[in-house]
Amino acid sequence: MSKKTQATLVLVIMFLGFIATYKLDSFWGLLLNHGFLAALIGGLADWFAVTALFRKPLGFISYRTEILPRNRERIMDEIVKFIGRDLLNPEYIINNIKNYNMAMMVVEYAQKGGKEKAKVALKELVMQVINSLDTRKVGYSLASALKSRRKNFNIARIIIQFLLDFIKTPAGDKCIDYIIKMVRATVPELLVKDFMHKLIDDNVSIIKEKYIKDSQKRSFMFEMMDLSSENLTQKLNKKLDEYTNLLLDYDSKEREHLKTLLAEKIEILGSRNGYKQKVAQLEHYFFVKNFDFSDNLVSLIDNFCQNSENREQLWKQIEDYIDNLIAKLAVDNEMQAKLNKFFINTITKIIQNNSQWGLDYIKDELMKYSQQEFVDLVEKRVGDDLQMIRINGSVVGAIAGMGLYVISFVVERMCG
Numbered sequence: 425m426s427k428k429t430q431a432t433l434v435l436v437i438m439f440l441g442f443i444a445t446y447k448l449d450s451f452w453g454l455l456l457n458h459g460f461l462a463a464l465i466g467g468l469a470d471w472f473a474v475t476a477l478f479r480k481p482l483g484f485i486s487y488r489t490e491i492l493p494r495n496r497e498r499i500m501d502e503i504v505k506f507i508g509r510d511l512l513n514p515e516y517i518i519n520n521i522k523n524y525n526m527a528m529m530v531v532e533y534a535q536k537g538g539k540e541k542a543k544v545a546l547k548e549l550v551m552q553v554i555n556s557l558d559t560r561k562v563g564y565s566l567a568s569a570l571k572s573r574r575k576n577f578n579i580a581r582i583i584i585q586f587l588l589d590f591i592k593t594p595a596g597d598k599c600i601d602y603i604i605k606m607v608r609a610t611v612p613e614l615l616v617k618d619f620m621h622k623l624i625d626d627n628v629s630i631i632k633e634k635y636i637k638d639s640q641k642r643s644f645m646f647e648m649m650d651l652s653s654e655n656l657t658q659k660l661n662k663k664l665d666e667y668t669n670l671l672l673d674y675d676s677k678e679r680e681h682l683k684t685l686l687a688e689k690i691e692i693l694g695s696r697n698g699y700k701q702k703v704a705q706l707e708h709y710f711f712v713k714n715f716d717f718s719d720n721l722v723s724l725i726d727n728f729c730q731n732s733e734n735r736e737q738l739w740k741q742i743e744d745y746i747d748n749l750i751a752k753l754a755v756d757n758e759m760q761a762k763l764n765k766f767f768i769n770t771i772t773k774i775i776q777n778n779s780q781w782g783l784d785y786i787k788d789e790l791m792k793y794s795q796q797e798f799v800d801l802v803e804k805r806v807g808d809d810l811q812m813i814r815i816n817g818s819v820v821g822a823i824a825g826m827g828l829y830v831i832s833f834v835v836e837r838m839c840g
Contacts, residue, residue, distance in 0.1 A: 427811035434818050435471065438463040451833065455826050462825020463818040470817030474810045478799045492802055493795040500790045508783045514775045518768070526767045527753060527760035534750045543743055550738065554729050563722030580703040584694035591686055600682070601672060608668040612661050 425433075441460035445453055475481045476489040492499070534542070590596040670678040693699050728734050753759050793801060803810075 427808040427815075431467075431471070431811040431814035431818075434815050435464065435467040438467055438818055438822070454833075455829055458829035459822040459826040462828070463822035466821020466824070467814055467818035469821075470814040474814060477810070478803055492799050496793075496795055496798050497791070500787060503790065504783050504787045507786060508779070514772075514779050517775055518772050521768060521771055525760065525764060527763040530763070531750060531754045539746060539750055543746055546742055546746070547739055550742065554735075557725075557729060559725045559729060560722050563719070563725050580700045581694060583703065584690055587690045588687055591683055591690075597674065600686075604668050604671050608664060611664055 438460050442457060442464055445457035445460060448454060448457060472481050472485075476485075477491050479493075480486050480489050530538075591600065667678070670676045671682055673679055753763065
């Protein structure tokens with residue numbers, strides 16, 4: 425049984441009680457009669473008041489009734505003002521946000537499963553991008569951009585800088601080692617060739633002729649030096665082995681001197697006009713005249729996107745990146761401060777730029793309710809409590825009526 429039915433039933437009982445006790449002439453009969461009458465009056469008054477909130481009592485009493493329907497718009501405005509002033513006040517919200525360490529909230533969320541969700545979401549996003557990527561369009565656009573902007577880059581200088589940086593890397597050291605070993609392996613083979621022996625012997629003969637002339641002592645000394653091609657090549661090979669061993673020693677002065685010399689030679693090469701012209705010719709050949717690398721770029725991008733190993737490596741990098749980021753955020757106070765500042769600034773801008781929009785949206789949504797829908801909504805929410813007012817009115821009226829009767833009865837007896 426609804427509260428409204430209960431309240432109406434109480435009112436009916438009070439009316440029947442009043443009728444039933446109307447002709448009773450005893451003290452108790454009159455006491456009950458006055459109680460029922462006062463309860464009926466109180467119940468009717470509260471019924472009128474409650475009904476007047478939502479509609480016209482009896483369907484025609486219009487003076488100061490239908491309070492909610494007539495004041496719907498004003499009530500909506502007051503609700504919106506209250507929300508804007510107290511609940512969604514930008515300064516109030518911002519000041520409360522500053523009390524929270526949102527960076528640590530992110531860490532806690534990540535540790536409770538949010539990190540795995542972020543990994544899955546990021547993987548799905550990357551996968552969606554890869555699957556929807558028009559590699560041909562990207563490749564041709566990238567090739568076109570490189571061609572159109574090639575003059576913005578000093579390729580000649582880029583090559584020189586690359587070489588200077590390369591010789592300082594472990595890969596550069598390996599390359600230098602390879603060249604040294606190649607020279608050490610090639611030179612001895614070259615020295616044993618017949619033309620090298622003939623070349624050495626011819627030059628030694630010329631030197632001997634100019635040095636000795638008619639001096640016997642010089643001839644004797646020259647013979648003691650043993651400048652035969654066999655002896656000279658052996659000594660050259662020995663010196664070459666010793667020197668190359670020093671060059672292969674990363675801690676030796678010779679190695680350091682070689683790398684310094686290489687850097688100087690590379691710098692000198694970069695300053696020569698001939699080198700710059702040659703690079704410009706090659707650049708024109710590759711980028712303008714004869715070479716189109718658009719299809720190569722498309723193929724490169726396709727291979728990367730379709731290669732399962734590349735994808736697995738990319739997933740691993742994504743997971744490692746998120747794990748490292750969360751781990752660092754958990755202990756890095758400076759990083760936390762920056763993230764908190766970012767959150768506060770972002771939320772502040774959103775609130776300041778959209779607070780009025782939010783209030784307008786709330787008002788628009790409230791104003792979508794018609795008068796009848798608004799009345800039904802309020803009545804549904806607070807109707808039971810209002811019906812209890814009717815019941816309480818009848819109870820209080822009954823007590824007041826009986827109390828007044830007792831007082832009047834005592835006064836009459838006291839006054840004779």
